[in-house]
Amino acid sequence: MRTKHSDNRNKPGPKKPGKFVRMSKKGYIMQIQPFSVNDGEGIRTNIFMAGCPLRCRWCSNPEGFTQKELIGWYSRKCIGCGACASVCSQGIGIDMTERDICIACGACVKACPEEARVRMVSLMDADDVISEVMKHRLFYSYSGGGVTFSGGEATSQPEFLDYVSRELYDSGISIDIETCGYFDFDLVRPALERMDLIFMDLKHMNPEIHRKYTGVSNELVLENISRLNSLSLPDHGSPEVVIRIPVIGGVNNSEENIAASAAFVYDALPDAKMELLPYHTFGKIKYEAIGMPFDQDCFYTPDREEMKKLRDVAAAQGPEIVDFR
Numbered sequence: 052m053r054t055k056h057s058d059n060r061n062k063p064g065p066k067k068p069g070k071f072v073r074m075s076k077k078g079y080i081m082q083i084q085p086f087s088v089n090d091g092e093g094i095r096t097n098i099f100m101a102g103c104p105l106r107c108r109w110c111s112n113p114e115g116f117t118q119k120e121l122i123g124w125y126s127r128k129c130i131g132c133g134a135c136a137s138v139c140s141q142g143i144g145i146d147m148t149e150r151d152i153c154i155a156c157g158a159c160v161k162a163c164p165e166e167a168r169v170r171m172v173s174l175m176d177a178d179d180v181i182s183e184v185m186k187h188r189l190f191y192s193y194s195g196g197g198v199t200f201s202g203g204e205a206t207s208q209p210e211f212l213d214y215v216s217r218e219l220y221d222s223g224i225s226i227d228i229e230t231c232g233y234f235d236f237d238l239v240r241p242a243l244e245r246m247d248l249i250f251m252d253l254k255h256m257n258p259e260i261h262r263k264y265t266g267v268s269n270e271l272v273l274e275n276i277s278r279l280n281s282l283s284l285p286d287h288g289s290p291e292v293v294i295r296i297p298v299i300g301g302v303n304n305s306e307e308n309i310a311a312s313a314a315f316v317y318d319a320l321p322d323a324k325m326e327l328l329p330y331h332t333f334g335k336i337k338y339e340a341i342g343m344p345f346d347q348d349c350f351y352t353p354d355r356e357e358m359k360k361l362r363d364v365a366a367a368q369g370p371e372i373v374d375f376r
């Protein structure tokens with residue numbers, strides 16, 4: 052079952068003074084992905100922004116851990132022609148074992164005939180990002196879609212997020228955000244208030260287990276979830292909220308944890324919906340591309356039956372369970 056957005060979707064909203072100076076910004080972008088249908092209503096363009104403050108051990112987007120330009124190498128596409136090495140001013144070889152001295156000039160990306168060398172993170176001007184997503188504006192109008200800020204972590208570049216979200220909002224584009232929930236709420240509030248829909252993660256109710264697997268305690272995440280019901284703009288209303296649990300077999304998939312998570316959400320935000328998403332290993336190839344070890348053998352993907360059971364456990368606590376995937 053899918054959620055319904057506010058009636059204000061794709062209508063121009065009021066201009067609201069924000070915290071940041073209205074000027075162009077540059078941001079670290081992992082990918083601009085058009086025609087996405089999994090992260091909000093209708094056909095959307097996802098802007099994946101680099102720089103996550105968490106280190107979830109099951110992460111499928113490791114290129115988004117830091118904010119720096121990053122070149123990757125997909126060995127499976129490589130034909131060993133050597134064009135990349137021949138243009139590299141740093142003397143980096145085909146397999147990029149010397150990747151630490153890469154200056155991300157992009158010469159190898161241009162030279163590679165097989166798209167085996169790729170930009171995993173690019174520094175982009177905000178206005179270029181806006182121009183790119185506006186190319187698909189017609190699809191947003193016809194499908195009830197828009198733009199979704201994702202990551203990495205979109206809130207880790209608050210000025211860039213503020214600028215781009217304001218420009219899109221003022222242009223009448225529906226905007227959603229997907230966030231890990233670990234951010235300075237007051238700093239990000241102006242951008243959050245422009246959203247039609249906020250997806251926020253809740254990974255574990257136990258602060259120590261949360262820290263063990265993500266690198267940080269869950270206290271700020273829980274506090275930020277509780278503060279979501281304070282968001283509101285005149286003529287726009289409040290964003291819808293979907294709290295997402297990435298269900299990681301072996302970490303947070305106990306019925307006890309799922310029930311406690313759903314009870315917390317229902318108590319803090321009675322109108323919020325919840326979505327439970329099973330762990331996957333689609334990001335493994337990215338670890339290879341950027342030369343990071345893939346250390347996720349201790350996790351497993353819950354099967355359909357287990358996911359259904361856990362969704363029922365969550366629903367029994369009160370929240371409506373939705374499924375965007």
Ligand code: SF4
Pocket residue numbers: 122135138139140141142143152153154155156157158159160
């Ligand atoms: S991006 Fe530039 S420095 Fe880095 S490997 Fe490619 S050619 Fe060499």
Ligand code: SF4
Pocket residue numbers: 124128129130131132133134135136145162163164165166167168
């Ligand atoms: S240019 Fe591309 S295909 Fe050729 S060796 Fe380099 S990565 Fe492989």
